[in-house]
Amino acid sequence: MRKRYFETPFIPAQIDAFFTCLFTEIVAKCAGTSWSSKETLITVSDPKALPGDFKGSKPIKGDKFGHRIAFPAAWLNLEFSKEGYFQIPADESGERKPPRSLTESVSEALRPHVDAGFLSNKKAAEIFGLSEQQLARKLRKEGTTLGKLLADLKRNRAEELLKEGDHSVTRVAEMLGYSDATSFAHAFKGWTGIPPSKIKKDI
Structure with a gap:
């Protein structure tokens, strides 16, 4: 049995509903105008x-075996149109976006x-649901x-918190999991070249 690395934050009903939406959308796309x-x-x-x-229907309550979708068998013989279905989504400019990288997904x-405490590797x-070695290997590629x-994430979040002006340098250090403000200030200066107190003064 494989080790489970973390507990899912979703209750079974939500997971069931997610897959119901997913498969219903697939059936609807395949059926088209039918x-x-x-x-x-x-x-x-x-x-x-x-x-x-x-989807215009009223789902009914089932049993512990999860979701089911019943539809006319004749729909299985319909020709599926791929037009507009397997295309990469476009951004606001109308240009097609390339597939997301693992780096973007992890970030x-x-x-x-x-800012929920110390976040180690x-x-x-x-x-992310992987071992440290697995993720490191994938990111290395x-x-x-x-x-x-x-x-990068800590630097960006630190700058956001400092510019908001609602938190002291000590408080930001605590939020990002640093043992003290000095350690945080040292890390921040290494990232940006300036001390965090300078950000606070420039607000």
């Missing part, structure tokens, strides 16, 4: 976990945890390290 909520029966462990009028996943890897990512 889609009809009246011909579709969606069963989920807790209907309250879904929007009240989900986004860790950002909410930066090991803890960061656990949050993209030319970066977990240590650099964490330093």
